[in-house]
Amino acid sequence: MLIDLDKTLLEINFDEFLKAYFGSLMPKLKKIIIDKDPLNILTVSVDYMINEKNGELNIEKFYKKFTELSKIDEEKSKEVFLEFYINDFPKLGSFGKPAKNGRETVSKLIESGYKVVLATNAIFPEIAILERMRWANVNDIDFELVTTMENMHFAKPHPEYYLEILEKIKAKSDDVLMVGDDLEMDILPANKIGIKTLQYGVDIKDISEIVNLLSKSNN
Template sequence: MRKETTDMFTTALFDLDGTLLRMTNEDFFDIMLASYRRMFADLMPVDNIREVFFKVIGEVINHMSERTNEQVFYDGFARYCGQENIAEFRRRLLDYYKNDYGELRAATHPNAEMIEAVRLLKEKGFTLVMATNPVFPDEGVAQRVSWAGLSLDEFDYVTSFAEDRYAKPHVEFFYDILKKLGRDVSECLYVGNDRYEDMAATGTGITTWLIDGYVRTRPDRNFDHSYRGRPKAFLQFVRELPPVR
C-alpha cells in the first residue's frame, strides 16, 4: 500500500529504538538484564530475571486500566521483590539510569540520515513527536535520544512512562497522542522499524513508514505499512515533502 497524497502532513511521529537509534533489542537487553541481576540480587530471585522482566513489560503494554504505565510497572515488580522492598527497587533503578545506563550505548549507533531527516522536518515546520513506547522509566529516553545524535528539545511532544496509560501496539496509544496535539490522523506520518508495534498505527489511518535496517517482525502479528525503505530513502521522501502551511 502506498499513499500518494502527502501535502497535508503536519506532524511526524518517530519510534526511537531501531528507528532513530540503530540497535538490536537482543544486544541491548542482554546488557541491561545483566545489570538488573547485579542490582537486585538481594531483593528478588534473579535467575529468571529475563522471564520476570518481559512478563512485567507485557503487563505494562497490555493493561487498559486508569493506572499509568509507571504504576503498572512497579506494581508488577512488587510481586517479585515484595511491596516492602519496592521503594528500594525504584531507588536503585533510578540510580542506575543516572549513573550506569550509559553502558548500553555500546549496543547502539546514531544514523546520520535519520538525524538529517528529523532536522529537515523541523525546518519545514512539522510538529515532531518522540513516540517511543512508554514502558520504561523516562530517565532513559533523553539519554537514548542523545545517543541517536538528537535532543529532546527538538521534539514538540514526548511520550511518558510516568504519565501515559497506553502503549504500542494498541491504537489507543496513537489516538491519545493525536488527541493531546489536536491532530487528525490524515495529518500524521508515523515512522518506525517494528512491523507489529509501530505499524499498528495503520489501524488508526495514520500513514506509516517502515524503516529498513533493523526491522522487527512477529511470526503472525505484523501490520501493513504505507511506505518502506532504508533511511536514505526516507530522507529523500522528507526532502520532497512540502513545508507545513
Template sequence: MIRAVLFDLDDTLLSLNLTAFLARYVNGASGLLCRASGKVRVNIMAAYARAWLAVEAETRRDRLTNEQLINKIVFEQTGIPLDDPAIADMICCFERTVVPRMGGGIVRAQPMPGAREAVDCVHDLGLVCALATNPVVSHACDVARLHWAGFDEGDFALISCAENSTRSKPWAGYYEEFCGKLGVTPDECLMVGNDARRDFPHPECGLRTIYVGHARPKRAIWSGRMSDLAPVLPRLIATS
C-alpha cells in the same frame, strides 16, 4: 493537513541491538534489586519480562500508566515495591549513571544515517516533531538512547515513555493518547518507523506510516531507507 511527524527511535533514528540493550538493562536493574532485597535475581528478571508482556497485551483494560503496571506486576511476582522511594531512587541513579554507558559492545548503538536530516526537515517545515518510541522503559532510558542517536530532548515536543503512557504499540489507543497529548488527531500525523507490526496502528485510527525498515508493507505511504527520507519528506507531507 499534516501538523506533526512522529518518529520511532530504535532502528529508526538509532541503529542498535535492542534485544541486547534490554537484556543489559534487566540484568543490571535485577542485580541491584537482588542485592537490596535478597530476592533471587533470575526471578526478578522473569518478573520484568512478565511485566513488559502485560504492558503490551491487546486484552489490557486497566488505566494504569505503563510504569504503574510494571511496578504492580514486579511487586506481585517478587514482593519488591519499585515505587518505594529508596528503591525508586536507586533505580533512577542506575538509569542516570549506568544506562548511558550501555551503548557499546554487543548493543552497537550508533546514529542511523539520514535520521538527523529527517528530523531537521520536520523542524524546517514548521511541524511538530515528537518521539513515539514504544513506551515500555523510563524517560531516562529513552533519553540515553536519544543521545546515542545524536539527539537531545529539545529536538522533540514529546517523548513517550513508561511514565506518561497507558498503552503501547501497535494498539490504536497508544497512538490516540500520544497524539492527544500533542493537541492533534492521528489523521493529522505521520508516523516514521521501521517495525512492520508496531509502527502501524491496530486497529487503524487514521494515522499514516512512512516505513524505513527492510520489508515493504502495503499500508505504508512510502517505504525506503532512512538515509533517503529527508529529500522526499516535504512531498509526502504535502500530499498526505
C-alpha cells in the same frame, strides 16, 4: 509526524542490547529480591504494563505489579532502578549509534513547521529514553512529545498508544504520518486508526527520504 527511535533514528542491535541490559540490571535486582526470580518478575511486570488497560500510567502499572510480585517496598525498588539508570545504563551506549541523516531530517521537519513526536515505546522511564536519545544525537531536539512510562497510559503494539499521542498533540489521524521500522509495533497499529505510515527499511531506505516525500505530497 511520529518517528520511532530504535532502529529508525538510533541504529541498534536490540537483541544484543537487551542481553547486556538484563545482564547489568539483574545483579542489582538480586540484591533486593532474594528468594524469587527477578527476571521473571520484571518480565511479568512489563507484560502487565503493556497489556493492562486500566487508566493508570504505564509507570504506575509497572510498579504496581512489580511490588505485588517481589514484595519489595515500591520506593526501595524505585531507588534501585534509578541508581541503575544513572550509573549503569549509560555504559550500554556502545550498542547504539545515530542513524544516518536522522538528526538532520528531524531538524528540517521541525524547521518546516511539522510537529514531530518521538514515538518510542513507552515501556522505559524518561531517564532511559533521554539517554538513548543521546546515543542517537537527538537529545537536544525540541520534539513536540517524547513518549515515556511517565506520560503514557498505553504502549505499542496497541492502537490506543497512537490514539493517546493524537490526543496529546491535538491532531487527527489523517493529518499524521508514522515512520518506524517494525511492522507489528509501528505500522499495523497506526494503520488501524487511520494513520499513514512509512516502514523504514522497506518503504524508505534512508530517513532523509521523508523530507522529499512530504515535499512532493504538498506540491
